[in-house]
Amino acid sequence: MIQALRGMKDILQPQSERFVHIVETASEIAARYGYDYIETPLLEETALFKRSVGESSDIVGKEMYQFIDKGGNDVCLRPEGTAGIVRAFIQNKLDKRGGIHRFYYHGPMFRYERPQKGRLREFHQFGCESFGESSVYEDFTIILMIKDIFDALGIGYSIKLNSLGCPECMPGYRESLVRHLVDIRDGLCEDCQRRVETNPIRVLDCKNGSCKEALASSPLIVENLCETCDADFRRLTKMLDSHSIPYELDPKLVRGLDYYTRTAFEFVSDEIGAQSAIAGGGRYNRLVEFLGGKPTPAVGFALGIERIMELVKLPEKGRHGIYLGVMEEEALDTILKIAHNKRKSERVFVEYSKRSLKAHLKAADRLGARVCAVIGEEELKDSLVWIKDLETKEERRVGFDQLD
Ligand code: HAM
Numbered sequence: 001m002i003q004a005l006r007g008m009k010d011i012l013q014p015q016s017e018r019f020v021h022i023v024e025t026a027s028e029i030a031a032r033y034g035y036d037y038i039e040t041p042l043l044e045e046t047a048l049f050k051r052s053v054g055e056s057s058d059i060v061g062k063e064m065y066q067f068i069d070k071g072g073n074d075v076c077l078r079p080e081g082t083a084g085i086v087r088a089f090i091q092n093k094l095d096k097r098g099g100i101h102r103f104y105y106h107g108p109m110f111r112y113e114r115p116q117k118g119r120l121r122e123f124h125q126f127g128c129e130s131f132g133e134s135s136v137y138e139d140f141t142i143i144l145m146i147k148d149i150f151d152a153l154g155i156g157y158s159i160k161l162n163s164l165g166c167p168e169c170m171p172g173y174r175e176s177l178v179r180h181l182v183d184i185r186d187g188l189c190e191d192c193q194r195r196v197e198t199n200p201i202r203v204l205d206c207k208n209g210s211c212k213e214a215l216a217s218s219p220l221i222v223e224n225l226c227e228t229c230d231a232d233f234r235r236l237t238k239m240l241d242s243h244s245i246p247y248e249l250d251p252k253l254v255r256g257l258d259y260y261t262r263t264a265f266e267f268v269s270d271e272i273g274a275q276s277a278i279a280g281g282g283r284y285n286r287l288v289e290f291l292g293g294k295p296t297p298a299v300g301f302a303l304g305i306e307r308i309m310e311l312v313k314l315p316e317k318g319r320h321g322i323y324l325g326v327m328e329e330e331a332l333d334t335i336l337k338i339a340h341n342k343r344k345s346e347r348v349f350v351e352y353s354k355r356s357l358k359a360h361l362k363a364a365d366r367l368g369a370r371v372c373a374v375i376g377e378e379e380l381k382d383s384l385v386w387i388k389d390l391e392t393k394e395e396r397r398v399g400f401d402q403l404d
Pocket of ligand 1: 079080081082111113118119120121122123124125127128129256257277278279280281282299300301302303304305306307
């Protein structure tokens, strides 16, 4: 039997209900924050991700679903959403138009990682990207929006926050970090020894115990920020404080994608095991320019739908909808008309085959319907429908047009 690929999952009821609930809740909140829906292709030129996410990142270096298509193009299934949206932003000339543009999106992302609990090869993100606003209050507002989404979903979390500086302060910091890393090189894991040359900043968040120990006294970016980055970071933490949003400063939070400048954050849950990040994001002021557009400040985030599905509490719906059935075939036409009308306002199940009343009641119960409505021989003669409320157990007969 052919099975779904490793790390890829079908999402069926009741999980699919959680999935839809998360997407609908997040979309509604994003729309209230002024975001418009955007859809971009799943397949993009490989160069897009190499240039944005970064050639030395694990995502690009090890995890891409990359292939040559029939036209000889080097393409790749998107490992994340931001790069494609930045491409669309530039391609549609929104960078030239100026002003503020805010987008939300959701859909599958692909990373060839080692599957484990909470880590899939095909997973789904909901994300937002805001272009054109350089104020750190936009970063704050995005964090507030994620808080609103998680609060609406009934999910607990904590926030980790850092600043990754800008082209003014980052290079100097990088140099002092590399000097330090060279000194402690022997204590680093194999991957990090390589990263000293390719991506020294990533060494900071290595989960390996010996690296953590070796890095205890490493210089920290937050202590080396330029005046503007420092002032922005202070403004951000002040806003979070004044809105009573708790956060933890994590000077070693660097994120797995290379495009961040200044604000970087992660929302984590302690209820889902080792893969605890449920959302991540930050500012990426250089990316639009880097991909060929007019310099445009930008900030965004994405949340992992599958990880959140484990945590979300669905609102209690109880029995709902109406089940319609017949005991005489001639009544089917009437039942179908009632069904069509009822579907305008509620969930409807129709059984096309004639059945006994007992069989209809059993089926309605199994489907979780609130009401079971059946037309038998007598009802057909009298133009009535027999109905039973499966919650209150009340039974009665009503006219075709009085069914409510
Ligand atoms: P990211 O941190 O790589 O950021 O992914 C965002 C979220 O996607 C993670 O916090 C996690 O919940 C989920 N996720 C990531 N990988 C997996 C996986 N293999 N299986 C299941 N869930 C996963 C980004 O992708 C950036 N594009 C976010 C962003 C948007 N930054 C600015 N704008």
